[in-house]
Amino acid sequence: MTDANPPQTQARQPGNEAQMSPRPQFEPRFPGAGRLRGKIALITGGDSGIGRAVAVGMAREGASVAVVYLDEHEDAQETIGLVEAEGGRAIAIAGDIGDEAFCSAAVSRTVEAFGRLDILVNNAAEQHVVEEPLEISAEQLERTFRTNVFGYFHMTKHALRHMREGAAIVNTTSVTAYKGKDTLIDYAATRGAIVAFTRSLAQALAEKGIRVNGVAPGPIWTPLIPASFDEEHVAQHGASAPMGRAGQPNEVASCHVFLASEEASYMSGQVLHPNGGTIVGS
Template sequence: MAEHLQPPQAQDHQPGSEKEMAPRPDYIPRHPGADKLAGKVALITGGDSGIGRAVAVAMAREGANIAFVYLDETEDAAETEKLIAEEGREAISFAGDIGDEAFCKEVVAKTVERFRTLDILVNNAAEQHEVADLTELTAEQLERTFRTNVFGYFFMTKAALPHLGEGAAIVNTTSITAYNGHQTLLDYSATRGAIVSFTRSLSQRLMERGIRVNAVAPGPIWTPLIPASFKPEKVAEHGASAPMERPGQPNEVAPCYVFLASDDASYMSGQVLHPNGGSIVGS
């Protein structure tokens, strides 16, 4: 099934730019909206590209206004804002580092100031860096990966909680690597495992407030993080090991987030969905 894989390519800056990918990922929702999120406001980290962009567009199609955060990919962010507007919804974006708690507080405050409410938080932004051996993993990289992938989720959730009421939803992005591991993504895999535990623990803590907390654990998905993380020859093999023998597209993952954020998932909290191309993973 090599025809379903992607050509070799590379980018030299994390988390990567969607406009530089060839072919571009599929992010447009496959079906008409059904107003599942009508009147809601969603805040999405890493919403400029990849899975985050697909989630932003899908939630906009379902009726939500969107605030999203990105690091420094201004062209991707502008395109995402345009896509949200084409769905008839409003968008606001923020450039900055979610590893900075003050920035997270500012994002939430400005989102609530603009839209007067906050109903959905999607913690999605992440970074990953290959190392061939644990001895090559520097303290700086370890701290940086955890600051983005774990601290950032804590900071944004902490800032959002005072504004989330009964019926609100938090959806965290984890990864198949939290369950299966990854021999060259040691620190990244550890952060994704931490987010599974964070999701389960926070779900228990917020149950009495009527706030649901769930997660999505994607498998190999065609996003800018892939050419920004791996060598070209490895990019060309991305997804080949999945049972479906191909990488997934962001619009094949986004419906999981819409479902978990909507009333369709009203009896689900502390759970993880697995759009991963058919891999069977433990609970």
């Protein structure tokens, strides 16, 4: 049975969680076990959606968190409070990850605040629906790649200057990297690029003892959905998944927490698929 959401839309990306009805579920479903005790994590797109759930989940496991976000200040401050409620320290850093100078500054601020960097979660993304391939403008193509690919490269480049053996990088990609999406061609292309980036970087960093993995969510109830689609689509978001519903951020974030922890110590270059039952090539 499909769990439909009320029709709704938002005027701009990446969207605000505070405006969503119902609110996405972000709280971890189980008590923490100290799997990330004392670790420092930087999470892009950490203010809302999957990023918020990752931040809270990592805090429950003992991490302190730098929440990097574009300009959704209300969401970011709420996430900071949620991390602190779990016993973690937190800072919020606003800016555009498509700008390499900002990525460098965000990493530096994180290290200044916490003393080091152990975990990088590349998660921020944008997508724009276009019905006809010929309507994808050069400006949109560049903007989507700048956020979804260049941002991952820039943040990783500057984070690696501080990461040591035992560190972990987790990249959020998407089910669209594997099955495509006719109205999100440029977005799907960026998600495919991140799969290749994850696998290649894992090989490059293996000797340094730094693991790199990915998570490829299916349809998840996040602010990006009402900020991307019309009300009719939003109301049916996730209906085509085998489970017949959209997933919740806390059903995805557990993958990020696992991959960042020593429980995944023999995993690198891999992608996990919390997608509601869609079978894809790994």
